[in-house]
Amino acid sequence: MTRKLRIATRGSALALAQTGMIAAELTRLTGVEVTITVVTTEGDTSRASLASIGGTGVFASALRASLDEGGCDLVVHSLKDLPTAAYPGLVLGAVPLREDPRDALCSRDGLTLDDLPQGSRIGTGSPRRVAQLLSLRPDLRVIDIRGNVDTRLAKVSSGELDAVVLAAAGLTRLGRLDAVSEFFDLSVWPTAPGQGALAIEAREEDSIPELIEIQHDGTRIGIGAERAVLAALEAGCSAPIGASSTFVGDTLTLSAVVYSADGSAELGSTRSVTLESPGDLAAAEAAAIALGSAIAAQLLSDGAGELAELGAGIR
Template identity: 40%
Template sequence: MMTIRVGTRGSRLAVAQTELALGALRKAHPGAKFEILMISTKGDVDKRPLFTMDAKGIFEKEINEAVRKGEVDFAVHSLKDVPSDLSPELVVACVPKRASPNDVLVNDKGRKLKDLAAGSLVGTSSLRRAVQLMKARPDLRVKPIRGNVETRVKKVISGEFDAIVLAEAGLTRIGMKDVIVERFRVDEFVPAPGQGAIAIVCRRDDTKTVEILRSIEDPRSRAEITAERALIEKVEGGCRFPLGAVAISKDDEMTLYASIFSADGSRGIRTKTTGSAKNPETLGIKVADELLSQGAAELAEGWRNAVEEWNKKA
């Protein structure tokens, strides 16, 4: 069999996720050979806080362009980095089994969020996490932090930050789950849409590769992220607008949790709706309509100035 070329970022987490996907593919197709090509993206080069960059797909654009041009056969991404408006030539051909979508607190003192001293400096790369932290503990100092997962953890161990909030899935995939002090419940600290999921992208007309990738698809994970992405597309959330959404399915039922907050954290809209796991897109749109009817669009308006202020802290 010919060698299949796989595009990914060069970070430890990106490579670990790619190896996870390839492990499952090798099991399903024992004769297949894969070659990993590492591709640098705008998000790897530009170290400004993510929400200050007015661009979609900063961690995937260059890699997906390589797929589109035929330089690689498929690409492995963190699903939350993949915008919903992919090139029509490309398709998310596969969503393997999703890992935990939860956010977690990391520090080297074993202190949970409620135990952190007033004035403690907490780092996060996400506006969504920042506003939920400030709502839970207004007495903390929350500051943007960039860098790959292990760099951010080192900044806590070195004392630059008292704690940080990260995705549990990323820490687990690179073998660093021992630094986790507290796992936040998804109904209290709502994750980013697609968090914990992997997206494998290939050319829409490459039916052979699509067929190979579909062999490791997890239908439940696909349904959950379909609901979350339908919601975010309708509400038009993005890095500049902190929208939390996570779908949890059990048997034929799916519950979709969503949250949006005002820039100062004083106003928030939280919703939880249960529907059929067989119609995830319908559920996502229904929850989006609920958020919009409760004033989600108005909350979004106040964020432009807040982002500029937040950027000054970075």
């Protein structure tokens, strides 16, 4: 009898696209039969801003509950939306190879951020992106928006907005890179911890050996460092914090930046660690988490806690 797995995901076009990719890869590599179930989350039904409804977990809670209650065998999350706190009884079963972690500007007439006229209207639902936009262009009018990728891009094509900022990974998975006017370099525009990566959650009690086939250790180690910054700062996934990790050989480098809400000030830190046993995933993850925690401790010592409470936010 063919082994079967049930995967739950959100119903957005992007969630279905990335879950479909995981399902197809599992079937290709292992022969397992995969079915996909759609679960509606609070983040899908509420039209309020992410910051006002809590940000952390609004896209994950219902999926996790379905998994915990036996409604599915696996859940696919966008890792940047996954809370850092553990969910009792669930484990991170696999982290596939990361897609492009950068943010992208999608603007009218293909204009770059520097070229947009003074006072241009740019849409985003992310406090981090608001802060980053205003830090570079305080003259901009940043508009809080919700909705899927197509809805946001339509606001530009209709003239309601001059531009929107979206994750390059989502545009790649939806085949919409044609909409990109500019990619933001991670060295000046770090993105959300885990952006571009997917998380496959499973029940701790289950044995799903097929997941080893889609696991990418380098991605898992890097996002472990980035998310450790969030966890140590006790910040949610909607906080104005950017983090970016890179591997060169066995050396993991992590940069993190905390912004004031209005982008008028920021604090950053960059550190590296050489992994003593890069082939030992557990040891490498522990070293990565320690690196992220050390950076967070430095940022807090430098005043990041007070800084993040400053600013006027979206105008």
